[in-house]
Amino acid sequence: MKPNRALIVAITLSITIFAVISAGCSATGEQSPESPLPTAVAAPAAECPALVFTDREFAFELQRTLGASYSGEADVGECLATASRIKEGDFESWYCEWNRTADNFRAVGDESLAAGHRITAMEAYYRAATYYRTAEFFLHGNATDPRIVETWGKSRESFRDALALDVVPYEIVAVPYGNTTLPGYFYAVDDSGKPRPLLIVQTGFDGCQEELHPYAMEGIKRGYNVLTFEGPGQGEVIRVRHIPFRHDWENVIGPVVDYAVSRPDVDEDRIALWGISLGGYLAPRGAAYEPRITALIADGGTYDVGLNLLANLEAGGVANLTEIELQEWLQTDPVEFNDAIRGAMAHDTGTRWLNENGMFVFNAGSPARFWAKWMDFSLVGVAEEIRCPTLVCAGAVDHFDPDGAQATALYDHLTCERELMVFSDDYGAGSHCQLRAFAQSFGAKFDWLDDKMGMTDFRPGEE
Numbered sequence: 001m002k003p004n005r006a007l008i009v010a011i012t013l014s015i016t017i018f019a020v021i022s023a024g025c026s027a028t029g030e031q032s033p034e035s036p037l038p039t040a041v042a043a044p045a046a047e048c049p050a051l052v053f054t055d056r057e058f059a060f061e062l063q064r065t066l067g068a069s070y071s072g073e074a075d076v077g078e079c080l081a082t083a084s085r086i087k088e089g090d091f092e093s094w095y096c097e098w099n100r101t102a103d104n105f106r107a108v109g110d111e112s113l114a115a116g117h118r119i120t121a122m123e124a125y126y127r128a129a130t131y132y133r134t135a136e137f138f139l140h141g142n143a144t145d146p147r148i149v150e151t152w153g154k155s156r157e158s159f160r161d162a163l164a165l166d167v168v169p170y171e172i173v174a175v176p177y178g179n180t181t182l183p184g185y186f187y188a189v190d191d192s193g194k195p196r197p198l199l200i201v202q203t204g205f206d207g208c209q210e211e212l213h214p215y216a217m218e219g220i221k222r223g224y225n226v227l228t229f230e231g232p233g234q235g236e237v238i239r240v241r242h243i244p245f246r247h248d249w250e251n252v253i254g255p256v257v258d259y260a261v262s263r264p265d266v267d268e269d270r271i272a273l274w275g276i277s278l279g280g281y282l283a284p285r286g287a288a289y290e291p292r293i294t295a296l297i298a299d300g301g302t303y304d305v306g307l308n309l310l311a312n313l314e315a316g317g318v319a320n321l322t323e324i325e326l327q328e329w330l331q332t333d334p335v336e337f338n339d340a341i342r343g344a345m346a347h348d349t350g351t352r353w354l355n356e357n358g359m360f361v362f363n364a365g366s367p368a369r370f371w372a373k374w375m376d377f378s379l380v381g382v383a384e385e386i387r388c389p390t391l392v393c394a395g396a397v398d399h400f401d402p403d404g405a406q407a408t409a410l411y412d413h414l415t416c417e418r419e420l421m422v423f424s425d426d427y428g429a430g431s432h433c434q435l436r437a438f439a440q441s442f443g444a445k446f447d448w449l450d451d452k453m454g455m456t457d458f459r460p461g462e463e
Contacts, residue, residue, distance in 0.1 A: 051063060051066075051083075052080065052084060052086075053083065053086075053088055054088065055088050055089045055349050056349075056350060056399075057349040057350040057353055058083075058086070058089065058094070060399065060431075061137060062079065062083050063431070063435065064435045064436070065079055065130060065134045066079050066436060067435045067436045067437075067438060068130045068211075070214065070438040071213070071214035071217065071438070072123060072126060072127075073126040073127060073129070073130045073214065074127055074130045074131070078131075081101075082097050082098055082100075082101045082131070083097075085097045086098075089349050091138040094135070094137070094138050095135050095136070095138065095139060095147070095151075097135075098131050098134045098135035099131075099132065099135040099151060101131045101135075102128045102129075102131035102154065102155075103128075105124045105125075105127050105131065106125070106128040106154070106158055108120075108124040108128075109122075109123075109125040109128060109158070109162075112124060113165075119165075121161075121165060122165035122166055123162075125158045125162035125165070126158075126159065126162040126213075128154075128155075128158040129155045129156070129158040129162065130155075132151050132152070132154045132155035132158060133152070133210065133211065135151055136148060136151040136152050137206070138353060138356075140356050140357045140360035140361075141352070141356040143359075148239055149239050149240060152208070152235075152236075152239050155208070155210065156210060156236075159210040159213070160172070163185075168187055168188070168217065169188040169189075169190060169191045170185055170186065170187045171185070171186045171188075172184075172185060173185065173186050173259070175229055175255060175256055175259040176255060176258070176259060177231075177252070177255045178255075180243075182229050182230060182231055182255070182256070183209070183229065183237070184209070184227055184228055184230070184256075184259075185209065185213075185216070185228050185229075186226070186227050186263075187216045187217075187220055187225065187227075187228075188220075188225050188265060189220055189223060189224070189225060193264060193265050195264065195266060195268075196223065196265065196266070196267055197223065197224050197225070197267050197270035197271070197272070197453050197455060198224065198225050198226070198227060198260055198267065198270070198272070199216075199219045199224040199225070199227070199272045199273075199274060199449070200226075200228075200229070200256060200257075200260065200271065200272065200273045200274065201216060201219070201226060201227070201228050201274045201276070202230075202231065202273075202274070202275050202276065202279045202282065202283060203230070203276055203277065203279055204275065204276055204277030204278030204279040204280070204281075204282065205233075205357070205358075205361065206277070206357055207234065207235070207276065207277065208230065208234070208235040208236075209228040209230045209234075209235055212228045212276070214438065215228075215274065215276075215442075216228060218442045222446055222450060222455055223455050224272075224453075224455070227256070227259075227260055229256055231249070231252040231256075231282075232244060232245055232246050232252065233245030233246070233361040233362065234361070238360070238361050238363075242363065244361060244362050244363035245361050245362050245373070247285070247373075247376035247377045247378075249281075249282040249283075249285040249286045250285060250286050250288065250289035250290065252282075252286060253282075253283070253285075253286025253287070253289070253290050253293075254289070257290055257292050257293070261292065268292065269294065270294055270453050270454070271292055271293055272293070272294060272296070272297070272449055272452075272453055273286065273287055273293045273295075273296050274297040274445075274449075275296075275299060276299050276433055277300070277400070277432065277433055278302065278377075280299055280300045280301050280302040280392075280393070280406075281302035281303075284296060284298050284301075284302075284379060284382075284383060284386060284390070284410065285379060285382060287390075288379070288382045288383065288385040288386045289385070291387065293388050294388050294389075294453070295389050295390075295391075295452040295453055296386065296389070296390040296391070297390075297391045297445060297448075297449065298390065298391070298392045298407075298410060299393040299433055299445065300392075300393050300395065300398055300400070300401055300406070300407050300432065300433055301392035301393060301394060301401075301406060301408075301409075301410035301411060301420075302377070302401070302406045302407075302410065303378075303383065303406050303407075303409035303410040303413065304377070304378040304379060304380055304409065305375055305377045305378065306323040306326070306378060307323075307405075307406075307409065308405070308406070309323070309326060309371075309375070311405070323375065326375070327372055327375045327376075330375070331368075331369070332368075333365075333366055333368045334368055338366045338367050341355060341367040341368075342367065345367075355370060358370040358371075358374060362374065379413070380413075383410055383413040383414055384414070384415050386414060386415075386416050388416060388417075389416065389417040389418070389452045390414055390416055390417070390418050390419075391418075391419050391421060391445065391448050391449070392411045392414070392418065392420050392421070393407065393423070393433075393434075393445065394407035394421070394422045395423050395425070395430040395431050395434060396422060396423060396425045396430035397430040397431060398430070398431060398432045398433075399431070399432055400432050401432075404422060407420065407422075408420070419448065421444060421445070421448070423437070423440065423441070423444075427440065429441065
């Protein structure tokens with residue numbers, strides 16, 4: 001089927017609307033009565049509150065970086081001072097100012113270490129790692145920009161220099177994967193080598209595993225050994241090895257679990273998997289085919305990318321196109337579609353970032369090819385295969401999942417023991433993955449996990 005011009009315009013507008021929604025907060029309606037809300041949801045705000053920036057994408061990423069303050073891997077004053085120097089909506093200005101801040105605290109760490117102040121150096125290195133990672137975030141419009149690998153490399157180097165000064169036992173690991181390996185970190189409760197329950201934590205569409213360090217430290221406090229990793233499309237794997245995302249994530253989780261059970265310090269009967277952001281699709285996809293996963297957190301839950309597109313098409317009055325037909329058309333790389341999307345990207349920061357990062361992590365040469373590949377990310381007919389207890393998380397004002405539609409759809413298709421946890425925005429926890437409310441996030445999610453994994457009696461320092 002070849003859409004006529006009117007249909008092309010409608011499809012493009014619908015997908016652009018979806019991109020804009022995915023880049024800024026929107027109002028959230030009532031949840032399906034089939035999906036109980038264990039957390040009370042107050043009347044949500046219509047959009048993210050402005051913080052330094054009126055540009056919603058910049059405001060959200062600033063809040064994401066500020067969230068690292070909870071674990072001491074950013075500081076509020078440093079973040080706000082940096083943001084105040086950034087030109088609104090300007091990707092180059094974003095890079096320059098965050099990189100400048102990162103360089104400053106990298107130097108603070110070096111000077112402190114040289115003077116014998118190891119704790120100050122460690123803390124400065126952790127913050128520098130966060131700021132380098134933030135600086136690199138909007139660079140993906142040119143996949144050959146040397147600053148991508150350079151700045152990412154500085155972030156990882158600073159993070160590892162901090163780890164080397166920290167007291168938590170850890171290993172930099174390589175997980176066998178096909179004819180290569182996946183990079184990972186293994187964090188241990190102690191150096192006893194005793195088998196312990198394992199928590200595997202993974203990121204999503206735009207994250208690096210160093211950003212998962214706060215999750216790992218919370219797991220350590222609760223008695224879990226923790227494994228983080230990066231798969232295709234993520235972190236080092238896309239930036240250095242140029243291996244793009246794949247939708248069949250079971251082919252990633254299987255090797256990760258194989259590696260985990262090969263370790264003598266892992267209790268192979270208690271392995272939990274926590275997927276964050278797009279990991280809320282990736283982790284459930286892997287768990288559906290991996291019986292060794294004993295508990296799963298989809299944070300936030302994602303069911304089917306294509307359903308969002310169809311919903312926007314129908315809202316725009318286009319009802320005669322199926323998901324398959326839309327994907328097949330996008331696979332032809334239509335010039336009209338690409339031109340329209342690029343036009344929208346020129347006028348909206350969120351649309352620009354979503355498509356630039358999508359083309360980067362999927363190794364797609366055009367917006368249409370990115371969207372065609374992304375539409376493969378579906379749990380239709382797969383979610384029902386998940387057998388372990390599953391927690392599906394959502395935020396009352398999650399800008400990536402308006403109305404909680406994706407999380408609710410995943411929850412409703414699960415046949416295993418399940419719970420839907422929707423975070424109110426009363427105290428700022430209603431945003432995407434609760435990235436600006438880690439105290440509430442960790443408390444609720446780890447309590448659920450501890451109950452399922454038999455960890456409620458763990459006391460730090462006690463066996």
